[in-house]
Amino acid sequence: MTRDLDHDTVDHAMQPEDSPELRALYQGFKDNHLNPLWTQTGDLMPVHPKPKAVPHVWKWSTLLPLAEKSGELIPVGRGGERRAIGLANPGLGGQAYVSPTLWAAIQYLGPRETAPEHRHSQNAFRFVVEGAGVWTVVNGDPVRMSRGDLLLTPGWNFHGHHNDTDQPMAWIDGLDIPFSQQMDVGFFEFGSDRVTDYATPNYSRGERLWCHPGLRPLSQLQDTVSSPIGAYRWEFTDRALTEQLLLEEEGQPATVEQGHAAIRYVNPTTGGDVMPTIRCQFHRLRAGTESQVRREVGSSVFQVFEGEGAVVLDGKTTRLEKGDMFVVPSWVPWTLQAEGQFDLFRFSDAPIMERLHFMRSQTGPGA
Ligand SMILES: [Fe+2]
Numbered sequence: 001m002t003r004d005l006d007h008d009t010v011d012h013a014m015q016p017e018d019s020p021e022l023r024a025l026y027q028g029f030k031d032n033h034l035n036p037l038w039t040q041t042g043d044l045m046p047v048h049p050k051p052k053a054v055p056h057v058w059k060w061s062t063l064l065p066l067a068e069k070s071g072e073l074i075p076v077g078r079g080g081e082r083r084a085i086g087l088a089n090p091g092l093g094g095q096a097y098v099s100p101t102l103w104a105a106i107q108y109l110g111p112r113e114t115a116p117e118h119r120h121s122q123n124a125f126r127f128v129v130e131g132a133g134v135w136t137v138v139n140g141d142p143v144r145m146s147r148g149d150l151l152l153t154p155g156w157n158f159h160g161h162h163n164d165t166d167q168p169m170a171w172i173d174g175l176d177i178p179f180s181q182q183m184d185v186g187f188f189e190f191g192s193d194r195v196t197d198y199a200t201p202n203y204s205r206g207e208r209l210w211c212h213p214g215l216r217p218l219s220q221l222q223d224t225v226s227s228p229i230g231a232y233r234w235e236f237t238d239r240a241l242t243e244q245l246l247l248e249e250e251g252q253p254a255t256v257e258q259g260h261a262a263i264r265y266v267n268p269t270t271g272g273d274v275m276p277t278i279r280c281q282f283h284r285l286r287a288g289t290e291s292q293v294r295r296e297v298g299s300s301v302f303q304v305f306e307g308e309g310a311v312v313l314d315g316k317t318t319r320l321e322k323g324d325m326f327v328v329p330s331w332v333p334w335t336l337q338a339e340g341q342f343d344l345f346r347f348s349d350a351p352i353m354e355r356l357h358f359m360r361s362q363t364g365p366g367a
Contacts, residue, residue, distance in 0.1 A: 082115055104325065123175065228267075292367075
C-alpha cells in the first residue's frame with residue numbers, strides 16, 4: 001500500500017496486546033511524568049507542518065469601530081501601558097496570538113493622549129494604514145508617524161507615544177510576543193510616565209543620520225543587530241514599487257513575478273532584516289495580477305494598505321479592502337488576486353525560521 005505523504009501522518013508503532021502488565025507500565029509512565037513517543041508520533045513529528053493556527057481574515061471595518069469604542073471606555077496609562085487589541089487566532093485557544101510566533105494588534109491613541117514609556121525584550125514595529133499626528137519617542141528620539149510609514153522599536157529600546165493633535169489615531173503593532181512568551185525570554189522595564197521629548201520634528205535624528213540612499217555615516221561603521229532607522233517613509237516605499245513596475249514595462253528585470261513588485265525593509269548596517277525576529281515587506285500587484293500559489297514554513301500577517309482584491313488561503317477566497325488583515329499560518333498555501341492596483345504590507349517570522357534552518361517554501365501549482 002502506498003501512502004499519501006501530503007495527507008498522512010507517520011504511522012503509529014504496532015501497539016502491543018492489552019494486558020495488566022502493559023497497563024501497569026503506562027501507569028508507571030504517568031506516575032513519573034513520562035510520556036512515550038510511540039503513542040504520539042503523528043502529532044510530534046508530522047510529515048509536514050500541521051499548524052493549530054488557522055488562516056483568518058479580520059476586517060478593518062470591524063477592527064476600527066471596536067478600537068474607537070475602546071478609546072471611549074478604556075483609559076491609556078501606566079499598568080495597562082497601551083490601548084492595543086490583539087488579533088487572536090481562532091485556532092490558538094483565545095490567546096492574543098495571531099500565530100505561534102507573532103502578535104498583531106490595532107492600537108488607538110485619543111486626542112492629546114500619551115502612552116507612557118517602557119522597554120521590553122520583545123521587538124516591535126508600527127505600520128500606519130491611515131491618519132497622522134502621533135509621534136513615537138524611541139530612546140528619546142521623536143519619530144513622526146504618518147500613513148504608509150513603518151516605524152521600528154527593536155527590543156530593549158525605551159518607547160512611548162504621544163498624540164499632538166485633536167484627532168484620534170489608530171495603527172497596527174507587530175511584535176514577537178508569542179515567540180518570546182513561549183521561549184520564556186522576556187524582560188520588561190517601566191520608563192517615564194510621560195514621553196521624554198514632546199518635540200514634533202518632521203524627521204527623527206535616526207533618519208537624518210541614516211536615510212540617504214547608499215550612504216553610510218563614517219561615524220557608524222559598527223554593524224547593529226537591528227536597524228538604526230526609526231522610520232521607513234511611505235514616499236520611498238511607494239517610489240521603489242513604482243519604479244519596479246515601470247522597469248518591468250521597459251522589459252527590465254525588477255519584479256518578483258509579472259505584475260508583482262515587492263520590497264523588503266532592511267537594516268542598512270547588514271543588508272539583513274530590520275529586526276532579528278521579524279521580517280517586513282511591502283507588495284504591490286498591478287490590476288488584474290494573480291500571484292503564484294506559495295507556501296512557506298513560518299507564519300505571516302498581511303494588511304491591505306490600498307486597493308481592492310482578494311486572498312486565497314488554503315483554497316478559500318476572501319475579498320479584501322483597505323485595512324483588512326489576514327494571517328497565513330505555516331505551510332498554508334496562499335495567493336493574492338488584484339482587482340485594481342493592490343498594495344499590501346506584510347510581516348513574518350522568517351528571520352527565525354531562516355536563522356534556525358527550518359525554512360522551506362514551495363511555489364507554483366503543486367504548492
Ligand atoms: Fe512596548
